[in-house]
Amino acid sequence: LDGTLVETAPEICDAVNDTLRRFDLPEASLEQVARWIGHGTRELLIQALASASGTDAATVRASSTLPLIAAEFDRHYAARCGTRSQPYPHVVDTLQALRALGVKLVVVTNKEGAYTQRVLDAHGLAPLFERVISGDSLATKKPDPAGVRLCLADFDVPPHRALFVGDSSIDAATARNAGVPVWLLPYGYNMGESVHACAPDRVIEDFSALL
Numbered sequence: 126l127d128g129t130l131v132e133t134a135p136e137i138c139d140a141v142n143d144t145l146r147r148f149d150l151p152e153a154s155l156e157q158v159a160r161w162i163g164h165g166t167r168e169l170l171i172q173a174l175a176s177a178s179g180t181d182a183a184t185v186r187a188s189s190t191l192p193l194i195a196a197e198f199d200r201h202y203a204a205r206c207g208t209r210s211q212p213y214p215h216v217v218d219t220l221q222a223l224r225a226l227g228v229k230l231v232v233v234t235n236k237e238g239a240y241t242q243r244v245l246d247a248h249g250l251a252p253l254f255e256r257v258i259s260g261d262s263l264a265t266k267k268p269d270p271a272g273v274r275l276c277l278a279d280f281d282v283p284p285h286r287a288l289f290v291g292d293s294s295i296d297a298a299t300a301r302n303a304g305v306p307v308w309l310l311p312y313g314y315n316m317g318e319s320v321h322a323c324a325p326d327r328v329i330e331d332f333s334a335l336l
Contacts, residue, residue, distance in 0.1 A: 126234040128292040128313025136209040140202035150177040162314035207247025215333040235260040270303035294323040
């Protein structure tokens with residue numbers, strides 16, 4: 126979802142900084158927030174707090190104040206979700222064309238379900254997908270292949286007849302773990318690294334290449 130279908134970093138950055146200001150902590154830059162995207166919003170908040178307080182992620186996770194700060198972040202992100210995000214070029218028309226061809230479309234994201242649905246609804250994308258697997262849908266999340274394997278089983282699709290499309294090394298690892306081919310887009314959120322480094326089956330410049 127984030128970095129593949131929808132550019133979400135600006136509004137996530139807004140929510141992070143809303144939260145940091147509330148606790149008198151220095152704000153994060155958009156570039157920093159983009160690097161932290163990929164493991165779900167809770168992990169992103171932990172990285173932001175570690176950076177702002179000059180400590181490490183383990184210390185933040187163990188902090189007694191984390192639940193309070195996380196609740197504050199949840200409130201801000203709920204308000205910000207869908208306000209400054211936008212689908213990347215050719216995403217909507219390509220998804221519509223694929224669906225018209227009978228392709229089964231599924232979102233597998235580490236973003237929590239409530240926020241996943243808000244982003245999909247904000248941009249009218251929800252009706253295009255047969256299934257949405259969020260970061261809290263199952264006991265594990267990407268790069269664990271459980272979400273992909275569940276969809277393959279439900280739709281009775283062998284791995285070689287599926288394609289995982291993403292924007293990060295996390296997505297590449299998820300696809301490899303599920304035995305599914307993987308194409309990556311170079312414009313998303315890959316912790317500041319080139320997507321070529323994780324050797325996907327193909328790097329495509331924009332979403333229309335899927336057609």
